[in-house]
Amino acid sequence: MEVAVHDLDLAYGDFTAIKSLDLTIPDGESVVLLGQSGCGKTSTMRCIAGLETPTGGTISIGDKTVFDGNSGRVVPVYKRNVGMVFQSYAVWPHKTVLENVAFPLKMKGVAKARRRTEALAVLELVGLAHLADRGASMLSGGQMQRVALARSMAMSPSVLLLDEPLSNLDARLRDDLRVELRRIQTERGLTSLYVTHDQQEALALADRIAIMQAGRISQLGTPEEIYGTPASASIASFLGVTNVFPVAPGSTSRALELADTEVVLRTDRAVPAVASSACIRPEDITVTLDSGNDVSDLSGKRGDANHLGGVVRIAVFQGSTIRCKVEIDGGIELDAVCPPPSTGVLAPGARVTVSVDAAAVKVLPDEVPSAETRAAVAA
Ligand SMILES: Nc1ncnc2c1ncn2[C@@H]1O[C@H](COP(=O)(O)OP(=O)(O)O)[C@@H](O)[C@H]1O
Ligand SMILES: [Mg+2]
Structure with a gap:
């Protein structure tokens, strides 16, 4: 679903982290938010997810307004249907791979047999179906990130938000998983916002790159445009x-x-x-x-x-x-x-x-x- 952020402001006390930010992620597109550490990428993502309440502006997902600074409308996280993957391996170590992935479906009230089928289908997609019954604590870092990705996709989110999901992995694994993420993204036609400070990652994963500097988007374009014609x-x-x-x-x-x-x-x-x-x-x-x-x-x-x-x-x-x-x-x-x-x-x-x-x-x-x-x- 299309995600539209308009005139977004976010302050932490006296500090303005996001300034009149406009960003549209068209349905089925992968937009990468690229910028130096501290420029406000995670804050922007958290506002879209509903983990942070902006100071002003509007955010809509599909045709639903999830935040409106004027009317005070704030839709809570669990009603936004966003999938999230973070830098740290957020998997439950005491559950199996399958249980990890099926968990959001359980929360949604999906029946047990269907949970298993659907969880296996996304595990297939990330190449982990053969490890479905293994304990999650037995996995490598790269595998844990795949589990986190599978779990975030299991609930068919309207938008997938990924915050530097590969930055804890070693270089080789990062390259492999990057290519795989791109494949899944295009195969599934996922609408996603991917946050990174790594330009190679941005060039590889984006339909469009949004360059973020000091709390605002300073350039938006295809990887070719951004690489060939930087705006400043x-x-x-x-x-x-x-x-x-x-x-x-x-x-x-x-x-x-x-x-x-x-x-x-x-x-x-x-x-x-x-x-x-x-x-x-x-x-x-x-x-x-x-x-x-x-x-x-x-x-x-x-x-x-x-x-x-x-x-x-x-x-x-x-x-x-x-x-x-x-x-x-x-x-x-x-x-x-x-x-x-x-x-x-x-x-x-x-x-x-x-x-x-x-x-x-x-x-x-x-x-x-x-x-x-x-x-x-x-x-
Ligand atoms: N909870 C918070 N309270 C105060 N300042 C914060 C908080 N979270 C982030 N910041 C500040 O906001 C700015 C943007 O942070 P962040 O969105 O995490 O940047 P990025 O993800 O691009 O590295 C930074 O200067 C950071 O120190
Ligand atoms: Mg960050």
Whole structure:
């Protein structure tokens, strides 16, 4: 069922955790709420579940309003039909796997035989049917999370809320379970809100990603949109764009001056009128050793690229790529991820030429303006 959150506010005493948040999860879609720790993700989820009473705004699930700050309407948790999975393994250790999963059905008054059939069906879905009669305390962390997931799905919830459910698992298991979650999500057409601070997880699991910063949603888009076109430098930086440099006022696309440095770049983007930064993905940087004719090879060949001289400070071999930090003449350090050079070695101290296509230099406003700032500018 569609979940619609409108103009949501939540305060803990004097502290405002959520500010006029708008978010719609269309029926059957997986929306991932992605943001740094402390930005308000869990609080938002708890408001939807009914575990927290917002200060204002409205929340509806399907055509039912479950919270309305104006009328004071608050529908209790157990009448919202939401399924929840948390970071900690919330399974009952003294019950069997099957009993864990069948429990919500028992609460609903479903007859015993049907409870077993339905519980087995969801256990099948999460790949645990063969362990139905095992004690839950005998399971591994990954299996316990599957049980928690199966239990939350057993009652056919209108919406499934998942709060960093994979973060306690080791890397390998997390990858596997992530793929499986996506399969279940698409197979079942579940409406879900998934909360995480991990961008890889968000990119893998989302139909749409909502970037949350300081209690509000600053960007909403498909994983491709968010990854390819972050709305601000702070979002880009959060998404792993390690090269972020404030742009000096008065800069233009042809002469993009990096503040407090001698470095001038070119970009094919318009420079915003507000405080902005040049953002460059490490993968978009080419590093070439300055040995003999390499430099002359570069000039002229790539007319649209920026070429900067520098010295390698750190180089880390990563298998198919090398990650290096290059101190650029003129006062910046660039982080690059590139294939090993065909001849020579990218080692600390080596003189190099760094090339970046103008198209790869993104000039983004430092922050997404909030609704209040936009209104103030318009006035
Ligand atoms: N019960 C509470 N009382 C006071 N402050 C809280 C409470 N719960 C969360 N907060 C604060 O609200 C902010 C958002 O918290 P939370 O929603 O848990 O963030 P996230 O899940 O994104 O890490 C944080 O600054 C946190 O310290
Ligand atoms: Mg949290």
